[in-house]
Amino acid sequence: MTIQKAVQAFLIEQEVKGNTEKTRDNYKTYLGYFQDYIGKDTNIKELDAGKLNDYSLSLKNGKRSQATVQTYIRHTRAFIGWLENEGYVENLHSKFKLPKATKKIIEVLSDEEIEKVFKCFNERCSLGLRNILIIALMMDSGLRKNEIITLDCDNIHISQGVIKVKGKGQKERLVPMGVYAKRYLVKYLNGGRILPDLESNRLIIDKDRKPITQNAIKMLFQRLKKKTGIKRLKPHLMRHTFATRYLINGGDIFSLQQILGHTSLEMVRRYMHLASSYTVRTFKRHSPLDNYYRNKQNGFNNENP
Structure with missing residues (x-):
């Protein structure tokens, strides 16, 4: 089976499982890039850890944020996991690691x-x-x-x-x-x-x-x-x-x-x-004691301590 046909079968599986249209579209987008990189006509039996690592490096070397790279690889790992469960490949999912992303500082409104x-x-x-x-x-x-x-x-x-x-x-x-x-x-x-x-x-x-x-x-x-x-x-x-x-x-x-x-x-x-x-x-x-002494230093309280 070619990569292209495997991706098509995977997308049908997502629809059968009842995943939302947005989820299916995301898989279509991210796996579209994956199959273009690997080659649509490549046989899935040719997939190995080396090809997957090369793909991961191509994403990291592009002008994509860490979070975007993670998103691409997360969707691709789901596809690789499905290939394993269906018996098309062996022992690839565990070798295709999700890169660590720097945790962004959470901001809130004042x-x-x-x-x-x-x-x-x-x-x-x-x-x-x-x-x-x-x-x-x-x-x-x-x-x-x-x-x-x-x-x-x-x-x-x-x-x-x-x-x-x-x-x-x-x-x-x-x-x-x-x-x-x-x-x-x-x-x-x-x-x-x-x-x-x-x-x-x-x-x-x-x-x-x-x-x-x-x-x-x-x-x-x-x-x-x-x-x-x-x-x-x-x-x-x-x-x-x-x-x-x-x-x-x-x-x-x-x-x-x-x-x-x-x-x-x-x-x-x-x-x-x-x-x-x-x-x-x-x-x-708002520390009560700090504010007390701050006011005292500013001349608002002239009492002896």
């Missing part, structure tokens, strides 16, 4: 930056209300960009204060809403939502009367960057801000894991570390 973001919106108009709802669901419930896009009206349970979200791998979870996010949502549903030109149950509708797209959210954040001057603004920054502040305000890592839809605690622990660092910095600014 109180002042959050205020800047929310001041950009006019909730009296439909689009302004829609946009503030998008930000509220990201920042107050930790929803991912794609989870916002695929959110259906039927999945909103206002009386219980929860949203049923379909996350990665089609896994469903219940996500709670805060008072203000719920307020924006009710206002949006009671007149702010643009009616779609075709029958659609999607919650977030764009100005062209169609369900909102990835590109529309990208453009929204580009406008926010210009208006606020916060160059690092992006959807996942909102999710990081939610997670870190949830812990700072007393939330526990196990409930946070459920809300975010993480399968392991590894990422949640990174938020916990960041929350601890934030708490220490906040304490240094």
Whole structure:
């Protein structure tokens, strides 16, 4: 069997398993590059550790970030693992290592930056209300960009204060809403939502009367960057801000894991570390004794100690 035919069979398998269209498209993209590099007509029996390592090096030597290289190799490793399970190759998956990527520092928005973001919106108009709802669901419930896009009206349970979200791998979870996010949502549903030109149950509708797209959210954040001057603004920054502040305000890592839809605690622990660092910095600014002596030195308290 050639690499090309094996990739086609693998993609059919993904559809049979019920993987999302986005997941299948990702495999098609990343494995397309792999088969172009190895050769579409190459027999899979010719695959060996040397060819896989050469492929890995070609990715690293290109103008791709560490995270992008990891993504390419992760998808290719899944394909190699499938070939092994089907009996086409032997002992290749364990030899095809995933390169280590430098862990990026997680950033969050400050109180002042959050205020800047929310001041950009006019909730009296439909689009302004829609946009503030998008930000509220990201920042107050930790929803991912794609989870916002695929959110259906039927999945909103206002009386219980929860949203049923379909996350990665089609896994469903219940996500709670805060008072203000719920307020924006009710206002949006009671007149702010643009009616779609075709029958659609999607919650977030764009100005062209169609369900909102990835590109529309990208453009929204580009406008926010210009208006606020916060160059690092992006959807996942909102999710990081939610997670870190949830812990700072007393939330526990196990409930946070459920809300975010993480399968392991590894990422949640990174938020916990960041929350601890934030708490220490906040304490240094608000230490009662430090502030007492600081005020004393500035002449605000002339009493003897």
